[in-house]
Amino acid sequence: MKFVQYRTSSQFQQLSDRGSEIRTNNEYSSREGRDGYRKLDQEMFKKNGKWERRDGLWLEQQTGPDGELKNPACKNASELIESQGTFESVGTNDVLSQALSRPEHKGRVRGQSKFVKPSQYFNLSRSSNKDNEVQSMRREIEELKALVRGLCANRDVEPSVDPKNVPTVDQHNSFKASCSAQEKQDGVAEPPTIPVDNQECKLYIFNEVQGGQLLVAFGRVWVESLPTDTVHGIPLGEGNVRVSINVPKLKKSPLPIPTYDATTVEDAVNGFVAWPKSLVELDMSMNKASRGPSHVPDPAAGNKKR
Numbered sequence: 001m002k003f004v005q006y007r008t009s010s011q012f013q014q015l016s017d018r019g020s021e022i023r024t025n026n027e028y029s030s031r032e033g034r035d036g037y038r039k040l041d042q043e044m045f046k047k048n049g050k051w052e053r054r055d056g057l058w059l060e061q062q063t064g065p066d067g068e069l070k071n072p073a074c075k076n077a078s079e080l081i082e083s084q085g086t087f088e089s090v091g092t093n094d095v096l097s098q099a100l101s102r103p104e105h106k107g108r109v110r111g112q113s114k115f116v117k118p119s120q121y122f123n124l125s126r127s128s129n130k131d132n133e134v135q136s137m138r139r140e141i142e143e144l145k146a147l148v149r150g151l152c153a154n155r156d157v158e159p160s161v162d163p164k165n166v167p168t169v170d171q172h173n174s175f176k177a178s179c180s181a182q183e184k185q186d187g188v189a190e191p192p193t194i195p196v197d198n199q200e201c202k203l204y205i206f207n208e209v210q211g212g213q214l215l216v217a218f219g220r221v222w223v224e225s226l227p228t229d230t231v232h233g234i235p236l237g238e239g240n241v242r243v244s245i246n247v248p249k250l251k252k253s254p255l256p257i258p259t260y261d262a263t264t265v266e267d268a269v270n271g272f273v274a275w276p277k278s279l280v281e282l283d284m285s286m287n288k289a290s291r292g293p294s295h296v297p298d299p300a301a302g303n304k305k306r
Contacts, residue, residue, distance in 0.1 A: 054109065148234055148259065198222045203243060204279040205256050213279065216253040217265050219245040221280050232259055236274050243275045 006012055040061060044052045052060070059078055062069055069078055201221040204213040222229075225241040236242060240257065251266035256276055262268040 144260075145234070198244075200283045201243065202281040202283050203245065203275060204281065205253055206279065214250070214253070216248070216250040217245045218247040218249065218283070219243050221275070221282070223282075231272050231274050232261075234259070234274075239277055240274045241277050241280060242272055243280065244272055245269050 041052065041057060044057065044060060059069075198220040201219060202215055203217040203219055205216050206212075207214040220243065222242040225236055227236055227238050227240070229236050229242060231242055245265060245268045248265045248269055251264065253265045255262060255264060255268060255273060256279060257274040259268075259273060262271065262273060
C-alpha cells in the first residue's frame with residue numbers, strides 16, 4: 001500500500017518527469033535493460049565464441065529486436081566503426097571514442113558494465129587481465145608451498161624434559177645400523193628378514209606451558225623415512241618422519257607440522273602427516289585389541305577430515 005501511495009504521489013511524478021527529460025537529451029539511448037552489458041557480453045561470447053570489443057557490444061546494445069539501428073546518430077557511428085577496420089587504439093582513444101567523437105568518461109567505460117573501470121580496461125587487454133589474475137594466483141600458491149616447505153624443513157622441536165626409557169625412532173635406527181655394522185665386521189651373513197616399514201607408536205607434542213611432552217594420538221610411524229621423502233608433495237625435512245594417526249587422544253591439539261588440509265590432530269586421522277622424530281615414541285607393547293585393528297592409510301587417499 002505504501003508503494004502505491006509513493007508511486008502515485010506528486011513527489012514521485014516530479015522525479016519521473018525529471019528523469020524523462022534527461023533521457024530525451026541523450027543522443028544515444030540505453031537499450032540493454034536491467035541485465036546490462038555484463039550479461040550481454042556473456043551472451044555474445046556464447047554466440048560467437050570470442051569476447052567482443054566494446055564497440056561491438058555498444059552497437060549490439062543499440063540494435064533493436066528487428067536487428068535495425070533506429071537512431072540516426074547510431075547509424076553514423078556504426079558506419080564510422082566499420083570504416084575504421086583494424087584501427088590500432090592508444091589508451092582510451094579507440095574505435096568507439098573516434099566514432100562517437102567524445103572523450104571517454106574518467107569514471108566508467110562505455111560499452112562495459114558499471115564494475116569495469118578505465119584503468120582495468122584500457123591499460124590491459126581482457127585476455128591479459130585474465131592471464132595476470134591466473135599468474136598472480138599461481139605465485140601466491142608457490143609462496144604458500146615454499147612457506148610450508150620451510151616449516152617442514154626447519155621445525156624440529158626438542159623437548160626440554162628428560163627422555164623416557166622407551167625406544168624412539170632415532171634409537172631404533174641407531175640400533176639397527178650398529179647391528180648391521182657388527183655383522184659385516186664379523187663376516188657373518190645377515191639372515192633374511194621380513195622388512196617392517198612401519199610400527200605402532202605414540203605421538204607427542206611439546207607443551208610450552210608445562211614444559212614437557214603431551215601425548216595426543218596413537219598411530220604408526222615409517223621408521224625408514226628419509227628427509228627427501230614427501231608427504232602431500234612436500235619433503236619431510238631433517239629430523240622428521242612420516243606417520244599416520246589412527247586413534248586421536250586430544251583431537252583439538254595442533255599438529256607440530258601442519259599442512260594445507262590439516263592443522264589439528266582430528267583433521268589428520270587416517271591420513272599421513274610429518275612429525276618430529278623426537279616426539280615419536282615406538283610402542284612395542286600396545287594392546288591392539290583394546291583399540292581395534294590398526295589402519296594403514298593409502299598414500300593416495302590423503303588426509304580425511306572428520
